[in-house]
Amino acid sequence: MSSTNKGPLPHIVLLSCGGTIAALPSHGVDYKAGLLPPDRLLDAVPDIGSSVHVTVERHADVGSQDVDLEIWNSLAARVRRLNADPSVDGIVVTHGTDTLEETAFFLHLVTQLDKPVVLTGAMRPAHALSADGPANLQAAICLAKSPSAKAIGVAVVMNDVVYDAVELQKISANALEAFSSRNHGPLARMLGGNIAFNYTPSIADRWKGSFADLTLDAWPKVPILYIHAGMDTDWVDALLATDPDGIVVAGVGSGNAPSAVWRRLEAAAARGLLVVRSSRCATGFVDGGVEVDDEAYGFFAAGGLSPQKARILLMCALRRDNSPESLRALF
Numbered sequence: 284m285s286s287t288n289k290g291p292l293p294h295i296v297l298l299s300c301g302g303t304i305a306a307l308p309s310h311g312v313d314y315k316a317g318l319l320p321p322d323r324l325l326d327a328v329p330d331i332g333s334s335v336h337v338t339v340e341r342h343a344d345v346g347s348q349d350v351d352l353e354i355w356n357s358l359a360a361r362v363r364r365l366n367a368d369p370s371v372d373g374i375v376v377t378h379g380t381d382t383l384e385e386t387a388f389f390l391h392l393v394t395q396l397d398k399p400v401v402l403t404g405a406m407r408p409a410h411a412l413s414a415d416g417p418a419n420l421q422a423a424i425c426l427a428k429s430p431s432a433k434a435i436g437v438a439v440v441m442n443d444v445v446y447d448a449v450e451l452q453k454i455s456a457n458a459l460e461a462f463s464s465r466n467h468g469p470l471a472r473m474l475g476g477n478i479a480f481n482y483t484p485s486i487a488d489r490w491k492g493s494f495a496d497l498t499l500d501a502w503p504k505v506p507i508l509y510i511h512a513g514m515d516t517d518w519v520d521a522l523l524a525t526d527p528d529g530i531v532v533a534g535v536g537s538g539n540a541p542s543a544v545w546r547r548l549e550a551a552a553a554r555g556l557l558v559v560r561s562s563r564c565a566t567g568f569v570d571g572g573v574e575v576d577d578e579a580y581g582f583f584a585a586g587g588l589s590p591q592k593a594r595i596l597l598m599c600a601l602r603r604d605n606s607p608e609s610l611r612a613l614f
């Protein structure tokens with residue numbers, strides 16, 4: 284659905300992807316993501332039409348657990364086209380919260396933007412008492428049309444807090460304040476429609492648009508291996524047998540795993556498999572050479588990236604150049 288721009292008001296395109304923000308009651312479950320028609324999302328934001336013109340497009344109707352590479356490719360392609368469209372001032376994406384951080388980071392890597400792309404969602408469905416979706420959507424539109432956010436790139440706003448795509452992560456399955464910024468604190472806060480930046484987005488700028496030249500088609504196979512105490516190496520062998528292009532280890536602590544697991548992965552790395560060590564912890568960094576001799580094993584350390592984001596970075600990296608030098612520079 285679309286309509287034309289109206290005169291001098293800023294023009295925002297809203298791409299709706301489903302999620303709890305567009306969820307309604309459904310037979311057999313408390314609610315189902317993506318049932319609310321996208322234009323109805325806007326109906327709940329009072330008086331929005333007086334300050335901004337919003338064009339609404341339905342992009343997908345899924346819970347974000349079902350967001351896949353196909354949706355990522357088409358969404359990134361649409362964002363690239365809208366970024367190049369001079370009639371558009373900013374882009375808002377509504378999305379389920381479960382994989383919001385992954386979609387934000389993917390867009391951060393594969394688009395080179397000169398206008399804001401603001402993602403948002405909701406923890407409470409549209410029919411809930413004090414649903415948070417309308418306020419989140421209002422904040423996202425405010426941010427996307429704000430001249431001070433022009434260079435912000437891909438950002439996420441939830442509960443009046445603005446996160447950058449690199450640091451954002453979901454930390455609560457249920458709480459209204461469900462997100463955090465992994466190591467550096469939130470990028471900004473929304474204060475009644477204004478933006479108060481906490482820091483200049485240099486950390487947020489890392490890898491920004493680094494893969495904007497990639498075609499949006501087939502992506503390498505990069506699974507995440509989740510490490511736990513008493514881990515059985517059979518699972519590692521089973522994963523290696525699927526012939527992945529790379530593996531991200533969601534390690535304990537600073538990216539650690541039982542010695543027997545490392546032995547399997549060391550042998551696989553010697554055969555050319557790319558292995559990236561990250562941490563299953565909610566915050567912190569995985570630096571090369573701490574407890575694990577990455578150089579000797581041929582592993583790479585994920586730094587401050589979560590496993591799910593290290594996976595996306597590795598997927599992009601593998602499309603271009605998988606030499607150890609370029610991977611070391613990237614991670």
Ligand code: GLU
Pocket residue numbers: 301302303304316345346347348378379380381382404405406407
């Ligand atoms: N699993 C759903 C999703 O991510 C609901 C969670 C949400 O949107 O908050 O779309």
